[in-house]
Amino acid sequence: MTRKLTELTVVGDDKTGLIARVTSLLFDHGINIEDLDQAVRKGIFRMTMHVDAAEMTTTKDDLREKLHALGDELGVDVKVRFPADRETKQIAVLATKESHCVEALLQAWASGDLGADISVIIANHAALKPLADYYDIPFYDIGDEKGTPDEDAILSLLNDYDADLIVLARYIRILSPNVVFRYEGRIINVHPSLLPSFPGAAAYRQAIEEGVRVAGVTAHYVTTDLDQGPIITQRAFSVPDDAEVEDLQRKGQPLEADALLEAVQLHLNDDVTVHWGRTNLRDGAEGYQLGLPEAADAANPDRPIDGLANILADD
Known part of the structure; x- marks a missing residue:
């Protein structure tokens, strides 16, 4: 509710x-x-x-x-x-070239499941303009020939569109403190790792290089500390022995979209709050999959646990 x-x-x-x-x-x-x-x-x-x-x-x-x-x-x-x-909140989406997270947000908006309006897409490349045009969403390319964004243009557009929430849908740039500070608590990002592991660029490559068996993705609030903001939702998947970066991308991208969409809905519904850098669900918040699905969690063993020695000693 x-x-x-x-x-x-x-x-x-x-x-x-x-x-x-x-x-x-x-x-x-x-x-x-x-x-x-x-x-x-x-x-x-x-x-x-x-x-x-x-x-x-x-x-x-x-x-x-x-x-x-x-x-x-x-x-x-x-x-x-x-x-x-503001019966309907306004979302500004920031993106680069990858479409999967933007597509998930747009589909949820078009179906009426998002609970907010996507009022603008701001990107540092023109690659996603056809997708924005298909959904009739205003699109602005504020990047130069190298994709370097004009942050004054970003701030101006966020003000013009009166954004309630900024969603970084695989926006492959670091927002400066000048932007983050003004909107802190209202910017959500998705990162391709189980934070706090592998912050920064090339997270999937780092996962392979470090030999992890379980990788994942994280949606989190953005702060001025790179990829260290309060975690909202996470998803995990197994890493095969012979996995390449492209394999992890194929496994991870649908989960990136899923985790980001759930984080956005948690925020829009006021079902999540932040205290001392940690997110908490408000009383009555139900129906979310913050981490592993129930079936995966139930498959984990629940015994043995500490305490047997104490029981034997009492006997």
């Missing part, structure tokens, strides 16, 4: 007491804070809050006015999004 939480974002110059002033205003109006994420980078403060305003003791317009007035006083930008303000 989608939770009707209100989102607040605060961005601006760092000042002492910012958090206290905002949270005190919310408390005074009967608003409960569900989760809060804040950080400071190079003197710029960012805070994202999800709050339960269902029983607040004021009106939406009055709360907006007071928060905007507080923002003006403190010299920060405050945005408030009540659930009714």
